[in-house]
Amino acid sequence: MRPRTPLTALLAAAGLALTAAGPTTAAPVNAAAVIDVSTASQLKAALTAVSPGDTIRLADGTYTGNFKATRPGTPGARITLTGSSRAVLTAGGGYGLHLNGASYWTVHGVTIRGGQKGIMADAANGVVIDSVTVHDLAMEGVHFRKSSRDGVLKNSRIHxxxxxxxxxxxxxxxxxxxxxxxxxxxxxxxxxxxxxGVGGENIDIKEGTTGARIIGNTFDGSGLTGANYDDSWVDVKGNDVLVEGNRGTRTTNNGYETHTQRPGWGCGTVFRGNISDLTGATGDRQLAVNVTNNSATCRTTVHASNTVTGGKGLTNITVTP
Structure with missing residues (x-):
């Protein structure tokens, strides 16, 4: 069997620093590593060399290019990409950060700007995106796609x-x-x-997906244009979605909407404890929660704990205590 090239040698060839994440004495051969990077080329090299449990740590600065990760972590040994908000991934086109099959990654703290899309997770389960900033993109900010299950986006800013x-x-x-x-x-x-400045819905949950949880967010719909039906902060077309404890301002029409794009979908949404300010909305409905698909076989529940200022009312279905 041909011997493997040590990780330290691969990273040294790219000018990268490698330190053990654990004690400095008698570290095991496969100990998790911290890979310090400060240039775009070093980051690309680290993304190809990283192993489960490792951390890529970005120095402050600008990293220009499109960055792709394909090596998965594991539930017990996640891979982490971390830096401050002053570590900025800047793309001229394409995706800023593409987690392509890169399950069990944590992306923390960094800023991603420019390009077509900010962070794209494709066939990547268990991805956690925490405290990032994503902005100035041609299209969407964060996208979970191709059956990327159990993804988390939290404590972040998108504009x-x-x-x-x-x-x-x-x-x-x-x-x-x-x-x-x-x-x-x-x-x-x-x-x-x-x-x-978000040029579509703040959040769009598509048909075919189940079990999304949208909790504790703050929405600003000032970027809505009405084109392609983008007239609400959140549009739910998936099933069994919980929308709870969010606060929204500035919308062209409604606050939240549900739709059935395909039979059997857009069902089971629960709205609870959301605060909607529809002041200035000019659409034809102007409801905090507009339900287009409520039936005996496709229920939506709007609790009385939701509140609305301005507009024409809370919802178009019977409110649940």
């Missing part, structure tokens, strides 16, 4: 997306339109600030 002027550019996009094979289930979108 100024959809700058190509086509009325697209959601802040957060879960699933794929009209594709029921994309089971990007159980996405958790928690305690984020989304907007201003």
């Amino acid at each position: 100024d997306t959809g700058k190509n002027g086509r009325g697209m550019g959601e802040g957060v996009y879960v699933g794929t339109a009209n594709d029921l094979t994309d089971r990007s289930d159980n996405a958790q979108i928690l305690n984020n600030t989304i907007g201003p």
